[in-house]
Amino acid sequence: MTTPAPKAFAAIVYDFDGTLARGNLPEHSFLPGLNCTPEEFWAEVKREARKHDADEILVYMQQMLRRARAAECSITADTLKQHGRDVPLFAGLDTWFDRISAHAALINLQLEHYVISSGLREMIEGCAIYGQFENVFASKFVYDELGEAVWPGLAVNYTNKTQFLFRINKGVDNSWDNEKVNLWQPHSKRRVPFSRMIFIGDGETDIPSMKMVRHQGGYSIAVFDPKAWADSEGGAQKKLYRLISEDRANFVAPANYTNGSQLDIIIKGILGRFPLD
8 A cells, every 4th residue: 555645844924914804903993992093003103113213013012002001001912812803804714724725735735824924913813813823923012920011022024024934944933043043954854945835915014025935936925905905096006016016926816815716716826836845
């Protein structure tokens, strides 16, 4: 009896805000609970980042803490998870992961799903799809002995997203072990080669990751919210035209994860092209 060949590891890596969920995570219930509009909040973040020559991700996390304290609201991991439950996900995600993984298994691939996001890990943990991911690399807080958030423990910005691609590539399942992720490793020994990796993102913060995955032999897909596409007076279109004209993405598709959608067809086609050795 012939022993079947072991399945080759493959990965789909997702941004979260705007890629799997509509809008930015804090906008849906966290900011409204503090009587703050998204426009007001992000304008202040940009002003503070310019004023202090600071990283915008660190600033937005600091502003969340500042506004919550001013409103005498504590931020804990549990409260952030509760806010994550209110985040609207794009169509089809309730069945997407099982469907795509089952399809991959038919062509001898062991498909894993990962998130690399500037959004908050704690909010992502509250989302219904959190259990579908092999790992989530996202911005997160450090908490004191009372369980209250006191300062940013990890800020994932547009450039350092690429380090987490290497963590997936080499099988490093944490954010702190810099020695292991920087250790040279022959390509044949890496857990998920870039040639069997797909990166899905929605915007400019994903550009370095899209470009790196493409140049390493994998594929990148730019997705867009169909509603934002219609309402943005050309803003979403211009952003995606740039991704295409600057050779960042292999494909562009609506963020629709239903069976038979354009994105579904693209992903299945890419999986069929993956090398198995």
